[in-house]
Amino acid sequence: MVRLANGDRRAFRAVFDALHPLVLRWCRRMLRNDADAEDATQVALEKLFFQLSDFDVRGDALGWALAVATAECRTLARKQTRRRETSDAPLASLAVDSDAERSVAREQLRAALGEVLGTMKPEDVQTLLAWIDLAPRPEVPGPTFRKRLERAVQRLRGAWRARYGLD
Amino acid sequence: MDSTDLLRRARFSYELGRLRVALPGLAAAAALVAYVLNRPHQSQAPLLAALLVVGALGAGLWRRASARAVLPGLAAGLVPLFVPALAMRAGMGCGLRDCTTLCLVSCLAGGIVAGGVIAWRSTTLAEGRRAFLAVAGAVGTLAGALGCLEFGAFGLLLLVAGFAVILSPTWVLAPRPAAA
Numbered sequence: 001m002v003r004l005a006n007g008d009r010r011a012f013r014a015v016f017d018a019l020h021p022l023v024l025r026w027c028r029r030m031l032r033n034d035a036d037a038e039d040a041t042q043v044a045l046e047k048l049f050f051q052l053s054d055f056d057v058r059g060d061a062l063g064w065a066l067a068v069a070t071a072e073c074r075t076l077a078r079k080q081t082r083r084r085e086t087s088d089a090p091l092a093s094l095a096v097d098s099d100a101e102r103s104v105a106r107e108q109l110r111a112a113l114g115e116v117l118g119t120m121k122p123e124d125v126q127t128l129l130a131w132i133d134l135a136p137r138p139e140v141p142g143p144t145f146r147k148r149l150e151r152a153v154q155r156l157r158g159a160w161r162a163r164y165g166l167d
Numbered sequence: 168m169d170s171t172d173l174l175r176r177a178r179f180s181y182e183l184g185r186l187r188v189a190l191p192g193l194a195a196a197a198a199l200v201a202y203v204l205n206r207p208h209q210s211q212a213p214l215l216a217a218l219l220v221v222g223a224l225g226a227g228l229w230r231r232a233s234a235r236a237v238l239p240g241l242a243a244g245l246v247p248l249f250v251p252a253l254a255m256r257a258g259m260g261c262g263l264r265d266c267t268t269l270c271l272v273s274c275l276a277g278g279i280v281a282g283g284v285i286a287w288r289s290t291t292l293a294e295g296r297r298a299f300l301a302v303a304g305a306v307g308t309l310a311g312a313l314g315c316l317e318f319g320a321f322g323l324l325l326l327v328a329g330f331a332v333i334l335s336p337t338w339v340l341a342p343r344p345a346a347a
Contacts (some may be wrong), residue, residue, distance in 0.1 A: 004181075006295070007230030016174055042173055049181040051229065053188045136342065 001061040005052050008095045020045065022062075023069045031071040036080070044055040044072035145156075182228075189227020192237030196223035199241060199310060203248075209316045219309040220332045231296025233302040240303035243284040244310025247277025247326050251314050275323045276313040278329015281307045286337040296341040304334045 003011040023044055027037035048068045055064060117125050127148045129135035138145065200216040223241070226233040254273040285303045289296045308330050315322040 004230065007185070007233070009181075010282040012178060013174075016177055020170065041177070045173060045177050049177045050184040050187075052181060053184045114210065139308075 001052070001055065002057045002155040005057055007053075016045075016049075019065055020050065023048075023065065025065055030070065031077060033089050036076060040069070040073045040076045043076070044069040044114050047072060089095075112164065116163055117154065119159050119163075120152075120155055123148075124155050127152040128156065173256055174256035176330065185228050185234075188231075188234050189224055191219070192223045192227045192241070193342030195238060195241050196220050196306075196310075199248075200313075203313045208313075210315055211231035212313055212316055213322040214307060215312050215316065218265075219313070220307070222309060226306065230295070230298060232292075232298035233329055236299040236302035237306055239285060239288045239299075240306030241310050243288075243303065246281045246284070247307075247311030247329070248314035250274075250277040250280075251317060251322070252311060255317075271318055271322055271325055274311075274318060275325040277306075277311055277315070277333075278326045280329075281311060282337075286333050288335065289341065295344065297338055298301075300334055300338045300341060304330055329337045 001011075001015050004015050004139070020041070024037060024041045027040040027044065031037045031040060046067055052091065055061070069147050075145065125133055126138070127145070130137045130145075131152075140148070175248050184333060196219050200220055203212060203218055223237050228234075251270055251273045254270050282304065285300065288303070289299050290298055308327060311326050311330075312323055315326040
C-alpha cells in the first residue's frame with residue numbers, strides 16, 4: 001500500500017487482492033447482510049483507492065483501510081434506515097386512505113379530544129364550541145371573544161400535550 | 168458486481184485520485200503559461216509552454232515525489248522567468264551589444280538561484296529526494312526558459328547551466344532511493 005500510495009502502479013493488483021476480501025469480511029460483520037456488505041465494499045474500495053494518494057505512508061495501512069470501510073458501512077446503514085422510514089410513509093397514507101380506516105381514526109381522534117375537553121374549564125369549552133359553530137356565541141364584543149378563544153386554544157394545546165405528549 | 172469489474176472501477180478511482188493530486192500543479196502551470204503567452208513572446212514559447220503543462224501533468228500523475236515537486240519547481244522557475252525581464256525593464260540595455268551580457272548573466276544567475284531554492288527545499292524531504300530534484304529542476308528550467316527564450320539559445324544554455332551547477336552535485340549527494 002505504501003508503494004501504491006507513492007505511485008508505484010505495479011503494486012495495484014496485490015493491494016486490491018489483499019484489500020477486497022478483507023473489506024468485504026469487515027462489512028459483512030458490520031452490516032450482517034451479504035448484499036449490503038457487497039454494496040458497501042464496492043463504494044468503500046472506490047473511495048479507498050481514490051484517497052490512497054493522500055495516505056500517510058508512516059501510518060497504519062490496515063487501520064486506515066478499515067476506517068474508510070467502517071465509515072462507508074455506517075453511511076450505508078444510515079441511508080437504509082432513512083429509506084425504510086420514508087418507504088413506510090406511503091404505506092401509512094394508503095392505510096388511512098381507505099374509508100374504514102379513516103372513520104376509525106376519526107372516532108379515535110374524537111374520543112381523545114373529548115377526554116381532553118373534559119379536563120378543561122366549561123367556559124373554555126364553550127368558547128371553542130362557539131368558534132366552530134356548535135354552540136351559541138356569547139354576547140361579548142368581537143375582540144373580547146378573540147382573546148378568550150386565543151386563551152382557550154392555548155389551554156387546549158397544553159392539555160392535549162399533557163395527556164398525549166404531542167401537539 | 169464481479170471482481171474484475173470492481174478491479175477496473177478501483178483502478179479508475181485510483182487514477183482519478185492521482186489526477187486530483189496533480190491538479191494544483193497543473194493549474195499553476197496553466198496559469199503561468201497563460202500569463203506568458205498573453206504577453207509578447209517568441210515563436211518557440213508555445214512549444215515550451217506545452218512542454219511545461221504536459222510535464223506538470225505527467226509529474227503529478229507519475230509518483231508522489233514527482234507530484235510534490237511541481238509547485239516548488241514552478242515557484243523556483245519564476246526567478247529566471249522574471250529576472251531577465253526585470254533586467255530589461257531596469258534599463259540595463261538589452262539589445263545593445265555591451266549590455267546584452269548582463270541580461271545573459273541574469274539567466275545564469277536566475278538558474279543558480281532557482282537551483283539553490285530547489286536544492287534547499289529538497290533537504291527538508293525524508294525520502295524521494297532525487298526524484299524531487301530531477302522533476303523540480305526540469306519544471307523550473309522549463310518555466311525559466313519561457314523568460315530566457317528572449318535571449319536565444321545562449322540564454323537557454325546559460326539557464327540550464329545555472330540549474331545544473333547547483334542541482335547536479337545535490338543530486339549526486341542525495342541518498343539513493345531504497346529498493347522496493
